Amino acid sequence: MQQQLQDVFDRYTGEQSELIPILQDIQDVFGYIPSEAMSETARFLNLPASTVYGVTTFYAQFHLSPQGRNRIHVCQGTACHVRGAEKIITAIQAHLGIAPGETSQDFEFSLEGVACFGSCALAPVLVVNDTVYGKVTPAQAVDILEALR
């Protein structure tokens, strides 16, 4: 891990304002932000580790645990909520056995609820690995996921 982190740090100067880009790079490398990486980032930027932890946990984009190969985002914005987002989540949850914020044991899938994608015309919206699926039904959602295995 040390070498991979060093490769990330080598791209930066050590200014404290570089914290978020560094965390993004680390997540690109590891798929999540390991605890040791936060400590090392704190050392590199001469910041208290608690501050790095505070920033990492503030942003939904950062994950503190390894994520599944496929990242599922279910929109829970107002429009999607009205058009049945909860049912989609319930279906996925029943199918994969994971709640929002969790990752399946085989690390194939991570499930997350998201506040709004801004694609309300397509509600309810499901986004899997940056691909947007509009007007999905619970059954379609399960099919989309199964196709990815």
Place this chain on the structure above:
Amino acid sequence: MPTLTIDGRTVEAKPGATVLQTALDAGIYIPHLCHDEQLEPYGGCRMCIVDIDGSRGLPAACTTQVAEGMVVRTDTEPVNRVRRMVCEMMIADHPDECLSCTVNQTCGLQKVAAYLGVRSQRLATTGRQAVTDASNEFFHRDLRKCILCGLCSRVCHELLGVGAIDIAGRGFASRVTPFGDTGIGESTCESCGQCVDICPVGALTGKNEALPPVRTVNTICPYCGCGCGMELGIRNNRIVRVRGDRGNPASRGSLCVKGRFGLDFVSASDRLTTPLIRRNGRLEAATWNEALDLVAARLIAIRTAHGAAAIAGFSSAKCTNEENYLFQKTMRAAIGTNHVDHCARLCHASTVAGLARAFGSGAMTNSIAELEHSDCIFVIGSNTTEAHPIVALRIKAAARHGAQVIVADPRRIDLVRFAAVHLRQQSGTDVALLNAMMHVILQEGLADEEFIRARTEGFAAWRPTVIDFTPEQGEAITGVPADRIRQAARIYARSRQATIVYSMGITQHTTGTDNVLALANLAMLTGNLGKEFTGVDPLRGQNNVQGACDMGALPNVLPGYQAVDDAAVRDKFENAWSAALPDQPGLTVVEIMHAAVAAEIRALYVMGENPMVSDPNLNHVRKALAATEFLVVQDIFLTETARMADVVLPAAAFAEKDGTFTNTERRVQRVRRALDPPGQARPDWQILGDIARRLGYPMQYRHPAAIMAEIAAVTPIYGGVSYDRLQPHGLQWPCPDADHPGTPYLHQDTFKRGRGLFHVTPFRAAAELPDAEYPYLLTTGRVLYQYHTGSLSRRTQGLERIAPPGTFEIHPRDAEREGLAGGDPVRLYTRRGSIEARAIVTSRSPEGTLFMSFHYGEAAANTLTNDALDPVAKIPELKVCAARLEKRPDTTGGR
């Protein structure tokens, strides 16, 4: 000054002040929860919103700067309606447990709710799941009560520079937490408790604060030389709470873990409560009359048989000025000996000797508060964060404001986090480092020639001695890369206002005086003296070591550094004291030990010192104390030294007596009686009066104030000091007369000795260096959680659990070579003795160097240390000796 209108009142504000601070200063209450004047404006709680003419919306008063002509309304219904809503939302998340809460009636949320007329929990509770955490030794965290004002995490970051906690998560999941949501006991928290002090609600509370105090007494912390003001909360003759005194100019309300949580010793069950006399080899309880009569009779007998020079005394840097004054007066006037010294010999004797030679005064030149405004702080041989935690806060603040900090220390101490440069010189090579820096300053034309010409002498003779000493030569001796030496020299010399801060790492060497003189040279060379925010600042170790020196608890000077061998001075004191005084300087601490072994010193009177742990080469100290015919120890505990005594006299602790301490910045501050002493224990000043009377020298005072009046009369630097003038901020000496305001910084227009004097300081190696037989360099120091010989700090169990005895630091490469893992037991050997200790494997200490703290009698580092002396100051070389180690079989299964 901008003028504004608040609630119809015309108020003058400081330029740049906030509306909130201006209103509060004017006595206008605006409800607030996240504001503290010591922290940056935050604007988090939205409680201080106000209505300002011409302003859009309702701005937060704490983040709005005043402007000329501003019209502010703080208490209108539209404003209060919004505040009430915010308050109700906080209360919805807050457990309804006020009656059983520690901060009931002092709670900030209660105060705000009462002001706004919020009377019930109107909004449905959200059922927040929040942690409670008892993992800190001294305080509880109950995050159910947390209102997320952020005061605790901001004080930890902004004021302490620790940053153990921060707000993590977002929205409803927000919480104040250490890294990784661990218990705070596993975090980088230093347990200073500043967060507990500042928490407006019951989320952070002291573990021992179940009962609130019924009265409070303001006094001065008994630990280190920072001289922090503390407010003792008293109930049932015990200290039940300690708070920082915000009005104290040295500490401004801050305290470290020892000051806030480490006062258990005062009411410890093993305090001495009765005099003890050795009978048939055992110390047995006796009456005061028996004990005092015996002390006087034995001292008189020894003086009759062997002369007054056969009697010596150790005064105490823990006792008050008044008591130190009486101690040396007793030794000199009642007994007739100048053999009086104290632990300053072991810490700053080289400072007193060196700075007195260079400048004419051996004290810290500038003030603690000034550090914050320096452009450059050169910290050398001072682990400030651990040994002087509150002074370190000012250095960290300076760094935050953009000052360049240079740290010169073999170990990677905490302040390195704030440093622009870290110079890791090998222990004992400071003179070479400093000479090389001064070479760079001369070579590159960075010297302040005007200052040198106008204010100093000896420059022409000194200059050739460093002009050929290049950074490369410096590197060869110190191990610091030449370029880094250059960099440090340039930063220091180019700063407009640069300060030097140093401590034992400079003084406790056989070259201690040279080290100090070299620092004096550096400051004079760059003109960093005699003005604000500059100077040479030795940090004094004990709460009153400055005062003990000022009071003449030294063998060569009477109070106020007036030489005993000056006939005019002696005349003055002989008249004032109505006694004949010895005219030859007496012996120093280590010399007294040698003289005791040689049977030249027959009786030793020890007040509040513990040489059996604090002094170098303890096996020799034990021999010396055993060799005395008569040993008196006056202390609050049966210390390692007291156990060897013939008579033990029980004394009152700092909280049980009136008096004054003088802190490291020469500030004389009032110490106040808050408790009754236990049993028959009595204040040292009363005991000394009774001893002197029995020696045929009447010396009675009704109160320490009367002693201070006498001190002022004979001590010019304390001439204007009196108890009524010490409220509320104390006085910094020199304070020659009753109208003098005291002196924040020395040498303003002229040095005490006239001109500052350059001294030639060639590099000399330490007395004992690693060799084939003893391959490691052993150095000693303090840790944050313990203090000195542990008599005080080790009686607080929490401190003892955080910093248990018997460990030493070793570099990972050395550990690997020795086959050691963390926690492995070893036996450490030097030419003087050996002790058992367990390894802490860390790169904090450099390769080849072992570090050990000296606080613990049962694993006493000073069994190992070298008592070789600096030829001038007679300070022993506690910081460098040669050691070897042997791995031991682990019989306890490690820890």
